[in-house]
Amino acid sequence: MVTLDDDATRITERRFARMQPFGGRGPAPVDQRSLPPGPRWPMILQSIGLLRFRHQFVLWLHRRYGDVFTVRILGGRPLVLFTRPEHAKEIFAGDPEIFHAGKGNSILGPIMGQHSLLLQDSVEHKRARKLLMPAFNGHALREYQSLVAELAREEVGRWQSGSDFRSLERMNALTLEVILRVVFGVSDEARLAQLRPCVNATVDVSPAVLLGWGYPWLQRFGPWKRTVANQYALDRLMYAEIRERREATDLAERTDVLSRLMLVGAEEGDALDDTELRDQLVTLLLAGHETTASALSWALYEIGRSPELLARTQTAVDEGDDVWLDAVLKESMRLHPIIPMVVRTLMKPATIGGVDLPAGATVGPSIIVSHQRSESHPDPEVFRPERFLGQNPPTNTWIPFGGGVRRCIGAGFSLMEGVAVLREVFSRYAVAAVGDDVPKVRNITSVPRDGARIRVTARH
Ligand code: HEM
DSSP: OOOHHHHHHHHHHHHHHTOOOTTOSOSOOOOGGGSOOOOOSOHHHHHHHHHHSHHHHHHHHHHHHOSEEEEOOTTSOOEEEEOSHHHHHHHHTSOTTTEESGGGGGGGHHHHOTTOTTTOOHHHHHHHHHHHGGGGSHHHHHHHHHHHHHHHHHHHHTOOTTOEEEHHHHHHHHHHHHIIIIISOOOOHHHHHHHHHHHHHHHTOOHHHHHGGGOGGGGGSHHHHHHHHHHHHHHHHHHHHHHHHHHOTTGGGOOSHHHHHHHTTTTTTOOOOHHHHHHHHHHHHHHHSHHHHHHHHHHHHHHTTOHHHHHHHHHHHHTTOHHHHHHHHHHHHHHSOSSOBOOEEESSOEEETTEEEOTTOEEEEBHHHHTTOTTTSSSTTSOOGGGGSSSOOSTTSOOTTOOGGGSOTTHHHHHHHHHHHHHHHHHHEEEEEOSOOOEEEETTEEEETTOOEEEEEEOO
């Protein structure tokens, strides 16, 4: 007899067998001489610069080579980075048939799966995006709010007054719980207990493990072996949840993302199947968990560094002023971008900012440099939430969520979640930053190196 677990195992095997090489299939690598200026160092050094010292490196490249420069990285396509708002506008508005985003994310394929919104391009991306969008519109976000607030209250309620800790760790635990409960919609304690370690191991996967995926024999050893075993375990749990949910009689009343995704497209005969649902859920987990946690921990740290900002935030919370909390989050995403750049691979030659670029090049706005331009953000090194009060910075100067048809689908979700969490924290505690912190690269995202340590003291 074929069991549900056998089915899940077979689907996972097929996913592994279908993996594409890093960089994705696409136009051949380009003639390097035709690209904008950039360092002539060996690729290994440029890769280290970008991966290890990202923040200092791109700002230095901008000072040295100007508004458009090229970085060459090992195993990847040459990367042409743009830094002016009008460049970002051109890239975001670029024809999605020419400006492909999925190729640049292909390293995540073994984990996210081929149907992942992040990995698709062209008509497949358009279809998936259309099916996912309703679960992230304003109406849906309002329905997620109360559970997010409840989970935040439970987390914050466990903190000891007078203690200090790495806020990133607590925010990671909280945003993971939000994904499990609000996005996956799991409420069964036994299933949650099984899912947590698998989901933790999934988000912990390192680029080295993913880069080694091209060599299947590696999967018999150490971290590769553990990653494969974890993927099988995670998929078994995910498919069990998906199939049980399909049987639920209260699907239409449920307010989690998975239940919404199950209903969408059914009337037109274009619903997401089980494999598609699994791939999109793992994508939302990987895209939405640590990003939001990192933004939140920077926000706590920055408010904790200034008694004036702390007082202003506590007053805002007491008066129910969410606009200020929203501004705090946006400013922390500006000063500490979580994702360093947005990338597109050119399927045909294109001209950006007057620069002719060949097919096969990867292009993108540098979020780090865009957020540090003083003509867009005066005194760019200063944390000042007022920039976002009653106004927005000029278009394409604040781009933490990318833009165009690929703009982060979870942008509204993460701001809603962030405001709910800040409200819970500051209504109960005074927060003080402990020590100084700086960004460090963790996989694709940047996080506070010391975890944004804070000390909390009960207010009442
Ligand atoms: C502070 C939090 C977050 C940041 C900084 C962030 C940033 C980004 C960026 C820069 C992109 C690429 C956009 C582009 O290519 O133009 C992206 C895409 C995406 N994000 Fe987020 N994100 C965050 C939270 C979330 C959350 C909470 C979710 C879901 C629950 C999510 C799901 C996604 C998905 C599915 C995509 C792919 C969209 C597509 O290709 O159509 N993100 N995000």
